[in-house]
Amino acid sequence: MPNYPFWLGGVAASMAACFTHPLDLAKVRMQSLGSTVPSPSMLKILRHSISNDGLRSVYTGLSASLMRQMTYSLVRLGSYEEMKKFMSENGRSPSAGKLLLAAGVAGGLGGIAGNPADILLVRMTSDSIRPPEKRYNYRNGITGLISLVKEDGQKGLARGLGTNTTRAVLMNASQVGSYDFFKTTLLQYPIPLVNYQFHDGFFLHVVASLAAGTCGTTVCSPADVIRTRIMGSSGKASPIEVLVRSLREEGPAFMFKGWTPAWMRLGPNTVLMFVFFEQLKRGWSSLVPS
Numbered sequence: 001m002p003n004y005p006f007w008l009g010g011v012a013a014s015m016a017a018c019f020t021h022p023l024d025l026a027k028v029r030m031q032s033l034g035s036t037v038p039s040p041s042m043l044k045i046l047r048h049s050i051s052n053d054g055l056r057s058v059y060t061g062l063s064a065s066l067m068r069q070m071t072y073s074l075v076r077l078g079s080y081e082e083m084k085k086f087m088s089e090n091g092r093s094p095s096a097g098k099l100l101l102a103a104g105v106a107g108g109l110g111g112i113a114g115n116p117a118d119i120l121l122v123r124m125t126s127d128s129i130r131p132p133e134k135r136y137n138y139r140n141g142i143t144g145l146i147s148l149v150k151e152d153g154q155k156g157l158a159r160g161l162g163t164n165t166t167r168a169v170l171m172n173a174s175q176v177g178s179y180d181f182f183k184t185t186l187l188q189y190p191i192p193l194v195n196y197q198f199h200d201g202f203f204l205h206v207v208a209s210l211a212a213g214t215c216g217t218t219v220c221s222p223a224d225v226i227r228t229r230i231m232g233s234s235g236k237a238s239p240i241e242v243l244v245r246s247l248r249e250e251g252p253a254f255m256f257k258g259w260t261p262a263w264m265r266l267g268p269n270t271v272l273m274f275v276f277f278e279q280l281k282r283g284w285s286s287l288v289p290s
Contacts, residue, residue, distance in 0.1 A: 003085075004142030008280050009077025013069040016272035021065050022046060022058035027124040030258035031228040032126040042261035049128070059126030063141035068121050072114025076172050077277070079106035084180075087199060093184070099121030100177040107172025110167035116157045116165055120144040122231040160230040163239045168221035175266075182208040205275050213270030217263040222255035224262065 010176075017024070026042040033040075040048075049057045083102035085095040094102070123136045124144060138144030148156050186198040186208060198204045228244050246254045 003130075004081065004281050004284055006078035006082070007070075007074055008284065009081065009277055010070045010074025012277035012280055013073030014066050015272050015276045016120050016269045017065045017069050018062070018271040019272055020265050021062050023261055023268075024065065024121075025049075025060060027231075027258045027261040027265055028122055028125040028228055029129055031225045032122075032129060032232050033257075035042075042264065051129070057128075060128070061121055061141075064117055064120035064124050064138075064144060067141040067145075068114050068117035070071065071109045071117050072168065073273075074110075075113040076106045076110025076168065080172065080176055084265050091289050096177075098179050100173050103177030103180075104169045104173040104229075107168040107170070107176070108165050108174065110145055111168025112161065114168075115159075115161050115164050116145060116148065117141065119148065119157070119159055119231045122228055126228075156168050162188065163223055163227040163230055165260055168226050170223060171216050171220045174219040175212050175270060178215045179208055179212035179270070182211045202275065205278050209271040209274040210267055212274075213267040214263060216270065217259065217266045221259050221262060224275060225255055225257055277284050 023042070024246050026045045029045050030040070030042065047059055049060075077177050081105060084094065084099065087098055087102065120138065120141050124141075127135045127137065136147070138142070138147060152159070183204060185188055187200060190197040198207070226239055226246075229242050230237065230239065230244070250257075
């Protein structure tokens with residue numbers, strides 16, 4: 001396999017986040033609302049934000065999102081590529097099981113690396129739906145990180161770490177691992193009924209990444225909702241306490257709260273991230289031949 005810079009995946013994910021951040025903002029706000037407030041639609045949240053605070057408001061927290069991509073996504077994608085390269089040294093492609101395991105491990109590492117930025121992202125994107133006295137009022141990701149350490153100490157950087165790492169393991173295995181699985185499968189077998197055979201190119205990358213995005217959204221939704229509520233709170237509730245309370249007040253459906261904006265964000269985000277990643281890898285190979 002060709003050698004690519006470790007950070008290339010982080011750049012691709014950051015490029016994708018610039019396009020899909022408004023959907024991420026809507027998803028976080030939907031997940032942050034409890035049972036006391038009727039769940040608004042994604043479009044209603046975005047429309048309300050634009051009408052009250054202007055178009056720029058839907059990019060609130062973008063600095064934290066980019067910080068997250070250059071920690072969480074950089075580590076999870078870079079580590080996965082390195083593991084995949086290591087497993088392919090004998091010239092044989094690794095099995096789907098090994099790829100899923102590698103993706104899960106890489107996701108866990110990314111979840112740990114990106115946890116502080118995740119906290120900032122959740123707080124910045126959900127700040128406007130809090131009572132004024134409970135808002136964090138972070139100006140950007142850097143000042144937010146400084147405030148987080150000042151107010152909560154170093155332990156504050158690990159808020160929700162267990163849930164976030166679990167989500168990251170599930171996300172990387174179901175998104176990145178499944179992308180390779182779908183891509184390989186589509187290259188090997190023609191589509192039934194129409195007998196269409198995919199070739200390695202833009203269309204294949206789009207179809208495989210859409211399938212991976214749908215898989216990732218569904219698998220990660222319960223952990224994503226719990227993580228959002230823990231990171232957005234100022235209390236010290238455990239994941240189990242949040243789960244039990246939410247099940248009691250809202251029923252099992254709470255675990256898929258915000259699924260639609262999550263899919264509408266993760267679907268395009270996955271497509272853009274992998275398309276950008278594939279093109280960046282091709283560009284790097286042409287600039288720096290191995």
